[in-house]
Amino acid sequence: MTVSSTLWERSHTVGDVPSDDDLTQLLTIRAFELKLLDLFDRGMLNGTTHTCLGQEYVPVALDALLGPADHVFSNHRGHGHYLARHRDPEGLLAEIMGRRGAVCGGVGGSQHIRRDRYLSTGVQGESLPVACGVALHLKRTEPGALACVYIGDGTWGEGGVYEALNLAALWELPLLVVVENNGIAQSTPTTRTMAGTIAGRAAAFGVDHVRTGSTDLDEIRTLLAPAVAGVRQGRPLVVEFATHRLGPHSKGDDTRGADEIAAARAADWYPRLAAADPERFARLDAAARARVDAVAEDVAGREPV
Numbered sequence: 001m002t003v004s005s006t007l008w009e010r011s012h013t014v015g016d017v018p019s020d021d022d023l024t025q026l027l028t029i030r031a032f033e034l035k036l037l038d039l040f041d042r043g044m045l046n047g048t049t050h051t052c053l054g055q056e057y058v059p060v061a062l063d064a065l066l067g068p069a070d071h072v073f074s075n076h077r078g079h080g081h082y083l084a085r086h087r088d089p090e091g092l093l094a095e096i097m098g099r100r101g102a103v104c105g106g107v108g109g110s111q112h113i114r115r116d117r118y119l120s121t122g123v124q125g126e127s128l129p130v131a132c133g134v135a136l137h138l139k140r141t142e143p144g145a146l147a148c149v150y151i152g153d154g155t156w157g158e159g160g161v162y163e164a165l166n167l168a169a170l171w172e173l174p175l176l177v178v179v180e181n182n183g184i185a186q187s188t189p190t191t192r193t194m195a196g197t198i199a200g201r202a203a204a205f206g207v208d209h210v211r212t213g214s215t216d217l218d219e220i221r222t223l224l225a226p227a228v229a230g231v232r233q234g235r236p237l238v239v240e241f242a243t244h245r246l247g248p249h250s251k252g253d254d255t256r257g258a259d260e261i262a263a264a265r266a267a268d269w270y271p272r273l274a275a276a277d278p279e280r281f282a283r284l285d286a287a288a289r290a291r292v293d294a295v296a297e298d299v300a301g302r303e304p305v
Helices: 020-041 057-063 079-086 089-097 127-141 153-157 159-170 198-204 217-231 258-266 269-276 278-300
Strands: 071-074 118-120 147-152 175-181 208-212 237-242
Touching: 020 057, 020 079, 020 089, 020 269, 020 278, 057 079, 057 147, 057 175, 057 217, 071 079, 071 127, 079 089, 079 118, 089 278, 118 127, 127 147, 127 159, 127 175, 147 153, 153 175, 153 198, 159 175, 159 198, 175 217, 198 208, 198 237, 208 217, 217 237, 269 278
Parallel strands: 071 118, 071 147, 147 175, 175 237, 208 237
Antiparallel strands: none
């Protein structure tokens, strides 16, 4: 079966403030990532960490389209993916800090997390072939379930991406590939590493492609719902989010100019939603920060694992 390649593009729009639950999720992930940077600066974290500041809305939007039977595969920048899926800042922070209550016993750290049907890995592109295999298993044993895998624009330099897309198309697998295209692969602009487009590469395998630049949760869900339903029927899909990474790749490795960073901050969902409903936003933001502060204080006082 040849799947036609379709490109729907939506630009950024200013919509209503999300529901309390959605907004709380967004703000909790933002507060969590900011707390990690604070803890790192205070010497309380081992190793490194990669925040998803600016991209929090992607997994929050998608979580409403996923079910408990679906598998989610994440990457090195995956704290938001995990929190949207499991809503467990306590277990994740304990894992990152190596303290009692860690979701993986403290051996996975920031990048390598496994819980139920969720798996993250720090190796670029590693999750996509694994997700492809899981999608094949789901097709045979759990029809209607899908495998959702998050990758970045830089991951399209890995050969495994194309092998997985080829098999997903040939075998009509329920594979949802979510591309968080923030325009920079670590410290190298995507324009210097990628010839052509992600849409063109998906089309080469006959895989559907959807692109959106919106940060509005309802708009994203309305756009993607029918396409995700198609994935469950065996039509693999590449969803490309034109998004923005507010911070550096990890800590200080940001080669972008001041204008580029300012543009990313101008496109951030946070000030837009703060302006749309100031009182409710401020109340929920304060609650999210207070919760994360309490979690950090609690976890920091626990015994090491």
